[in-house]
Amino acid sequence: MTEIAHRDVQVNGLRMRIAEAGSGPTVLLLHGFPESWYSWRHQLVALAEAGFHAVAPDQRGYGGTDRPERVEEYSIMHLTGDALALLDALGVDRAVIAGHDWGAPVAWHAAQFRPDRVRAVIGLSGIHRPRSSRPPLEIMRRTLGEDYYMVRFQRPGEADAELARDLPATFRRLLTGSSGDAAGDAPVAFESDGFLAGFPEPGKLPGWLTEEDIAAYAAQYAAGGFTGPLNWYRNLDRNWELTAAWHRAPVTPPALYIAGERDFAAIAPDRVAGLRGLIPNLREPVWLPGCGHWTQQERPAEVSDAMIGFLRSL
Structure with missing residues (x-):
């Protein structure tokens, strides 16, 4: 069995914890919210055994990586800067960058900002x-209301405290409730008694998730909590301001999109075709029937196979 190694590296002024396996061309794996390097545990092994150097960091504010105090230090410029500086720390000129959930915009923007460093993007x-033509929070407030989760996440301390109150319960409820195994659609609004009220305690965990997985996530959040991760959301308007120079700029490296058909955050297949002008080298998307939001954890073998096939085609 391929071993996953862990170490700390200095990246962009931060101490960053990374997990890595294998040798060969580098594939950087960027996790989403509320996750960590652990969300890529299956792909780290699969990519290593396929001849790649797979690296999954705890991103800024998460897990074993430093947590800056100022909200503005979690902008998309800081996050893409971290990813590219990690390549420098690894001694790598160019790499494929894959991102899930919040890791996806970091990967896409890194490819947009620095196509000379990004061989391909997933x-x-x-x-x-x-x-967008207007700041995103303005659009969300107008179309989705003040209780839409990204809008409510702007309130300092509120979601931070709720999510940290009972860490195992938070991860059981969020991971199950946004998966393809959930009874209904994942809720995207706060209820009167909080965000987690929309995610009932599951009677049992789905087959892809174990109590050991829940314990691993809970341990990784025990020291740092959720403020760093939530600060990513608190930069939505700042990111819009900072990226004005790249308005409508294409993402030119080869690209692959993988999504679950039951993922609340996925874009509809007919809309993907409309994005080819912005992503001219986008390959045929991979759709995972019955899969929810936690793509690489719910369908590890299918996701790994799709990634490896794409990587070998480059």
Whole structure:
């Protein structure tokens, strides 16, 4: 069995914890919210055994990586800067960058900002979308209301405290409730008694998730909590301001999109075709029937096979 190694590296002024396995061309794996390097545990092994150097960091504010205090230090410029500086720390000129959930916009923007450093990009759940004409929070408030989760996440301390109150319960409820195994659609709004009220305690865990997995996530959040991860959401308007120079700029490296057909965050298949002008080298998307939001954890073998096939085609 391929071993996953862990070490700390200095990246962009931070101490960053990384997990890595294998040798060969580098594939950087960027996790989403509320996750860590652990969400890529299956792909680290599969990619290593296929002849690649797979590296999954705890991103800024998460797990074993430093947690800056200032909200503005979690902008998309900081996050893409971390990813590219990690390549420098690894001694790598160019790499494929894959990202899931919040890791996806970091991967897409890294490819957009620095195509000279990004050999190809893989987006899981999230795909690159055109920059909006108005600040995103303004649009969300107008169309989705004040209780939409991204809007409510702007309130300092509120979701931070709720999510940290009972860590095992938080991960059981969020991971199950946004998966393809959930009874209904994942809720995207706060209820009167909080965000987690929309995610009932599951009677049993889905087959892809174990109590050991829940314990691993809970342990990784025990020291740092959720403020760092939630600060990513608190930069939505700042990111919109900072990326004005790249308005409608294409993402030119080869690209792959992988999504679950039951993922609340995935874009509809007919809309993917409309994005080819912005992602001219987008390959045929991979759709996973019955899969929810936690793509690479719910369908590890299918996702690994799709990634390896894409990597070998480059």
